[in-house]
Amino acid sequence: MVAKTPPKPDTEASPATIEESTGTEALRQVRTETVRLGKRWRRQVLPLAVLGGTHGIGAASASLAGSAALVPVAAGWAGAAGAYGYAHRNASRWDRAYAGLAAVGSAGWQAALALTGADGITASLLWACGCALSVPYWVRHAEPDPDVTAELATPAPRTALPVAPGTADMRVRLWDEHMAAHGKSLPGSTISDIAAFDYGWKAAITLAIGEHWHTIMSARKAILSVYNLPDGRVFVEPIPGASVRTARITVLTSDPLQSVRRWQAPSLDPATGTFPIMTTADGELLHFRFFWPGGGGTHALVSGVNGSGKTKVLDLILGEAVASDRIVPMVVDGGEGASLPQWKDRSELFAETPQDARTVLRYALRLMDRRRPVLKRQGGGSIEPSPHLPLICIVIDEAHKLLMDDEDEGVNNKDIKRMCEKLTQEGRKFGISLVLATQVPSATQLGGSTVLRDQLKGGTVIGLRVAERTSGNMISSGAPMPEGLHELPAEFADGTPTRGLGYVLTSRMIRARSLLLEDPSSVQATETRLDPDSAAESVPTLDGRSDLGNEESTTPASDADEAGDLIQKALADGIASTDIAGLMNATGLTLGQIRRAVKQ
């Protein structure tokens, strides 16, 4: 193997060349140092430069004869006037006065030197007076400019992202400087696709690698501050199907939800099973679902404090239901007939008391059984609501009163809870849906039933304003909420109440407000009959008795009869008479009811 020898340089540097290059290097260093010092001390040197210039102009003029002597002075005066003009535009009042004095002084000395010659007493006086006039300037600029040589040699990390060429949009500049810059809330992020709409604008945000769009949620307060907006005007949502590093922000420059939007006419779409119930802050409509085409009925929960507008939301649901040719509404008014009185004569059944509520729920359970053969005939699946086989929609206002026990009052509502659980678990495919209204969207208000909570979350969940932060809030989908329901304001900026304001549990986590159906009696009802199988079940009569319905203490004879019927059916379905738990599940009755019915 032959070892490679490094190639010799073509020419060896001679000592003379080395000396020459060392001298050039020294000169270069002196020049660099002079420039550096000049830059650093330029303010302090300025008065001396002005004095030197004045002296030079005077000397030049004195050395010329005739009219040529006027040329340097004229140029000098023009220079003095220009310097003053510059100072006038860029300086404060006192600095302007000072610059004016210096300009006039310089022009005067130029003329004096031109006339008397630029040496001797006149020149000495120029320098003496000039230095005296410069003292205040030197005092003021005693500090040299900071030495940034080192920083310039190694550039500091960028503090602001460059603005895209040709981007005149202030929103982009603000984002780049105050959100995306190094050390700000979302460093390295970009804003794009800005599009205006009537009440503000939307944009796409792309975060730096390693970030998730949830971090934009936590930066909402900073965004409000950067764009100088009041609270509640920025919403962040993921872009469906796009990377987790991207999100869409909606920025409201005015609040469209402040103005009431009225319900116009029934608009249930049989092809989708939905109708518009709320309008979002960016003008989109959010829908309530009665049923899934091909998937049976869906359940719903509407929650909000007193006065938040939840009964009005129920009015909308009932309005669409009575106007539809494929929905039969039944109402349980937990407000003892005072919450939804307009629907008394326009719904199939209207319960005002807990006892009547039980009767309605039991009737619904029996209808479920009546519809079993229908499903068998159609070969399984689920009932598709139609004018011949309508959806049975049971709306329960103030449901928490009927679902929660009250030990102090000796009220045991477990049977109601069990019947509701059964209806939500099994009613879907039989075309039976339950719409519950509570004050807080939590399992506690559903009688502690996690079954009800889980089943209702599969349908439409509407959360209006609540008074307190709640644990187990059902208005959450895994993504962070823009704000808690307890954080919703009670009033808009103009002082009007925010009734109907809230969120719908959908992929759109943005504030919305329910449409307002002012006069429920104005809704034109469509007569809808139950299917023949369901119609074979006798419709119970509701007597409106107002006892609190503690089932364990009182069970009227008619209820015992009904309980007996239910038990007979369960036994016929193959449940053993000794299987008490099975009987309770199948009938929705309490242990006491079963005992009493069996005794009778």
Ligand SMILES: Nc1ncnc2c1ncn2[C@@H]1O[C@H](COP(=O)(O)OP(=O)(O)OP(=O)(O)O)[C@@H](O)[C@H]1O
């Ligand atoms: N979307 C809305 N837009 C404008 N006003 C509304 C809206 N919803 C409700 N309101 C107004 O708020 C009032 C109270 O609404 P609603 O009766 O539905 O409240 P609530 O939550 O059911 O209270 P409560 O439980 O005390 O009955 C209504 O009379 C109506 O005037």
